[in-house]
Amino acid sequence: MRLRSVFALAAAFVVCVVTTPLAAAQDLLIPMDDQQENHLKAYGAVYAALQDGRTVDWLLNHRGGAFLAEASDAVRQELQVRGVTFTPVSAGRASKIIAEVEADGSNKSVVPLEKAPEIAVYAPDGAVPWDDAVRLALEYAEVPHDVIYDEEVLNGDLASYDWLHLHHEDFTGQFGKFIRYRNEPWYIQKQNRAEAAAEEFGFRKVSQLKLAVAERLKQYVAQGGFLFSMCSGTETFDIALAAHQTDIVPEEYDGDPVDPNALDQLDFSNTLAFRDFTPNLNAREYEHSTIDVGPPPPEMRDPSLDYFTLFEFSAKWDPVPSMLTQNHVATVKGFVGQATAFNEDVLKEDVVVLGEAPDRPQVRYIHGTHGQGTFTFYSGHDPEDYQHFVGDPPTDLSLHPKSPGYRLILNNILFPAAKKKKQKT
CATH class of the missing domain: 3.30.70.790 (UreE, C-terminal domain)
Known part of the structure; x- marks a missing residue:
């Protein structure tokens, strides 16, 4: 056509x-x-x-x-x-x-x-007790994609792909702050593999390995790549980049204490989307930082009341945000995750808000540019599973073929295929 x-x-x-x-x-x-x-x-x-x-x-x-x-x-x-x-x-x-x-x-x-983008998902091979909404969407829509991880990123394979998704991941080297699961087989497997990869590539700690991966991903965007992420992959990516000159990882995760001057040594000029946030230095608290507004307490959660609104953009003046927000509804059901909603106060000025909760400063969907490429961050874990717990079965998308929340994910895989048009002046 x-x-x-x-x-x-x-x-x-x-x-x-x-x-x-x-x-x-x-x-x-x-x-x-x-x-x-x-x-x-x-x-x-x-x-x-x-x-x-x-x-x-x-x-x-x-x-x-x-x-x-x-x-x-x-x-x-x-x-x-x-x-x-x-x-x-x-x-x-x-x-x-x-x-x-x-x-x-x-x-x-x-x-x-015009051209089908080459798609990859950054995710571990080993079994983890949670699924990933993007992989579920790609598999249900029958969109071919590769799965890559730290080894492929550090070995230079990113150049083969136009679009990359960051699976539910912790780029700070704190293993998702899932310390309460530290005796579970899946946690031990994930930790052992990460430590082995760090050693293989000459890093003393997993946090150093993950920082190197984050820096390569940032370079991928700068060179024209399209980066998409959800849940903890969004928040921890920028936390790792901000902490590139210091140590924010508690001793429980890496064997040495947090740098006493860590908060003063954060470099927000190195991040993509967020600034002026504070990492959570408590190893036993699930929250990573003040980037995430976080879900309400369990007794206050009511899925029927939790939703966010997509902004309407002019397709002629703002074709990129328009592509990313195409939908058959203006409001989308909310859903929680390790990063449930972004704190509007820590967004960088040039980040475009695509969707937010209407009555509180909770941003759910953002987009920005870096160098020749773009990044899109979508908060929450699974658009059709309000509180997806560790060990829950994957969502069956055949039951949700018209899902507005999942549509936002799939808008992103077609976005790189678009022929660039001159914007209206």
């Missing part, structure tokens, strides 16, 4: 009318509003079309962020097999849709998606 001009589409329509009694479908409209039966599978179908060398138009702010794809047998079959709702449209109808979306004064825009 390709982005045609209105005039070219109109001309094609005239030819079809003259030569055939009934204009054949030229495109397939994939609605992403309430009419779509499987929003999540739709992303996988679009990704498959891009893999086949086709171009798909993303109609920002039109019918929930609809897609317009070529009416080929291959694309049609992908949509049918995946159970994705679509409508064949003639060239004339397609021209009207394009004209409506691109009309002056509309809050919409057409963005061509």
